[in-house]
Amino acid sequence: MSSRASVSLHHMIWAQYRLPFLKVILLNLINAAVSVGIIAYINQTFISQPVFNTLSWSSLGQFALLVLLLLVTTFVSQYALTRLGHKFVYELRTKLVKQIIDTTVPQIDHLGSARLLASLSSDIQSITVAFVRMPELVQGVILSVGVGLYLGWLSLPLLLIVMFWIAMTIWISTLLVKHVYTHLTKLREINDALYQDYQSIIEGRKELALNQHRAQKLYTDDFLAHAKSYEKTVTKSDTFHLSAVNWSNIMMFASIGVIFAISNYLGISMGIATTFSLTILFMQSPLLHAVGAYPTLQTAQVALDKIQSLELAEYQPLFRTDNTSQHWQTISLTDVNYRYNVSNNSVSNASDNASDNASDNASNSSVSNSNDTGAQALIAKDSDHSGNILKDVNLTLRRGDVVFLIGANGSGKSTLAKIITGIFTPTTGAVTIDKQPVNSQNNADYRQLYSAIFSDQHIFKQLIGRQGRQPDKALVNAWLHKLDLQDKISVADNQLSTDKLSQGQRKRLAMLIAVAEQKDILLLDEWAADQDPAFRRVFYQTLIPELKALGKTLFIISHDDGYFEHADRLLLMKEGRLIELNAEERQRASKDAIAMLA
Numbered sequence: 001m002s003s004r005a006s007v008s009l010h011h012m013i014w015a016q017y018r019l020p021f022l023k024v025i026l027l028n029l030i031n032a033a034v035s036v037g038i039i040a041y042i043n044q045t046f047i048s049q050p051v052f053n054t055l056s057w058s059s060l061g062q063f064a065l066l067v068l069l070l071l072v073t074t075f076v077s078q079y080a081l082t083r084l085g086h087k088f089v090y091e092l093r094t095k096l097v098k099q100i101i102d103t104t105v106p107q108i109d110h111l112g113s114a115r116l117l118a119s120l121s122s123d124i125q126s127i128t129v130a131f132v133r134m135p136e137l138v139q140g141v142i143l144s145v146g147v148g149l150y151l152g153w154l155s156l157p158l159l160l161i162v163m164f165w166i167a168m169t170i171w172i173s174t175l176l177v178k179h180v181y182t183h184l185t186k187l188r189e190i191n192d193a194l195y196q197d198y199q200s201i202i203e204g205r206k207e208l209a210l211n212q213h214r215a216q217k218l219y220t221d222d223f224l225a226h227a228k229s230y231e232k233t234v235t236k237s238d239t240f241h242l243s244a245v246n247w248s249n250i251m252m253f254a255s256i257g258v259i260f261a262i263s264n265y266l267g268i269s270m271g272i273a274t275t276f277s278l279t280i281l282f283m284q285s286p287l288l289h290a291v292g293a294y295p296t297l298q299t300a301q302v303a304l305d306k307i308q309s310l311e312l313a314e315y316q317p318l319f320r321t322d323n324t325s326q327h328w329q330t331i332s333l334t335d336v337n338y339r340y341n342v343s344n345n346s347v348s349n350a351s352d353n354a355s356d357n358a359s360d361n362a363s364n365s366s367v368s369n370s371n372d373t374g375a376q377a378l379i380a381k382d383s384d385h386s387g388n389i390l391k392d393v394n395l396t397l398r399r400g401d402v403v404f405l406i407g408a409n410g411s412g413k414s415t416l417a418k419i420i421t422g423i424f425t426p427t428t429g430a431v432t433i434d435k436q437p438v439n440s441q442n443n444a445d446y447r448q449l450y451s452a453i454f455s456d457q458h459i460f461k462q463l464i465g466r467q468g469r470q471p472d473k474a475l476v477n478a479w480l481h482k483l484d485l486q487d488k489i490s491v492a493d494n495q496l497s498t499d500k501l502s503q504g505q506r507k508r509l510a511m512l513i514a515v516a517e518q519k520d521i522l523l524l525d526e527w528a529a530d531q532d533p534a535f536r537r538v539f540y541q542t543l544i545p546e547l548k549a550l551g552k553t554l555f556i557i558s559h560d561d562g563y564f565e566h567a568d569r570l571l572l573m574k575e576g577r578l579i580e581l582n583a584e585e586r587q588r589a590s591k592d593a594i595a596m597l598a
């Protein structure tokens, strides 16, 4: 992840689509040439003729052919530009989603789903609209240049005066359009707030149903305020836009008067003045559409800026599917500290980079100091623990261990679980696998060792087996029964029939998915808390030994003191510090966990 400078839309198109864009420009030039040809034809065949009866059927036929040619070239050039635009939007959308997949969990947590969904829907939509309107802008500009050249050939002084007139018109129009941009930027911010409201309304539906005061407050104070602000801002923005279009429209009409007045003054022929006027009328629609299309490009620029401000991971086309060695023996945490970034700015990203750096430093140092440290990663010590959730945590997990972690609420157990699995990187300190430091380069591979079930687990209905292959049907079927789900769930084509289950059943389903993955390490964060007492016993007394027999290393966060005896090792987390309990302490914890946690 890096904070990248904002890239403008046209730079992006130019950098990535230079050739197709040049092709589109060429097609538009041909189209402009045909348009100029028609004007010249009208001028020579119709306007310059003294009387109408000199017109022949053949000249009318030629005119009809030119019109047909204009129709074809207009269609082809617009089609080419539209295709290019939609290709750009497709690539932007697909890259954005891959970047979200590759971005670190803390950064995604920090951004929140409302902001991301706003970008995926409204920003992409804005950019699409801009591309739908872009043909009008490009054609308007190219046509103006082509027509200008022809008019200049007819009368340079008259062209210069008309150009001055149009330039003044466009300059004042641009001043108005600047206000449009300011309001569009504001609108985009309001859109984020609106998405936040939608999210609260949908996700908090149960709480709102139970408390109409809260529903009214949310609706009135938040949603209505944002909706009103959107209405006001969009009205202002559209008013400036309308003013710009009307101003340009009327000034174009007025230019016809100017053309005749100046022609009269400069002694320019009536024929040339009529051709100029006709051309201005011909140009009015494309030029106004071009002016009208401009704000959509500005909206797209606002959208692109917004997407870039998310500071997502760099785009990588590939997925990291090469797994870390299957023959690992130990995973160690050495002097690990972790601090959440709670600021509103996007510094959690910076913190995450810092974390990556800490790990990277550790890896470099571990190489250079390997003699002194016995191949352990060098650990950056942070003497100031203020704000640290994990404090100088040291732990070595051995292959095949069944480790239970206990601790009071908020002591840092889940945070430690995320550090162990590589979802979070330590603020300082190091994670090593077989003395090999885990850093930003190998973290994605390292994470593939784990299946984990966290409290807010998402259920994917697709079952996946070892290393992304087909799941082992016999294993899935056996565990469907072990988890007592055989009457609720069926599996067809590796798809689970439903995820509409009770909380405890959902957790069992998550276990089925995890077992099917056949990963080396299974991490369970208070998995048993949602199970009824009977199944809780099955879990500790039957399932854990079976998982161990499958060769898994188990890291289990638990509050069930009645079952601590099933652990090979018992760890205690106390205010961010990790302690391993000895035999006597384990006895005490099993008898009186409350005293132990205090």
Ligand SMILES: Nc1ncnc2c1ncn2[C@@H]1O[C@H](COP(=O)(O)OP(=O)(O)OP(=O)(O)O)[C@@H](O)[C@H]1O
Binding pocket: 109, 340, 341, 342, 389, 407, 408, 409, 410, 411, 412, 413, 414, 415, 416
């Ligand atoms: N996203 C976050 N941002 C900031 N602070 C957080 C975040 N998540 C957790 N914390 C803080 O970190 C501390 C440890 O949280 P953690 O979830 O690791 O505790 P826990 O031991 O798993 O608790 P529990 O038993 O209640 O699940 C808590 O004080 C919490 O306030």
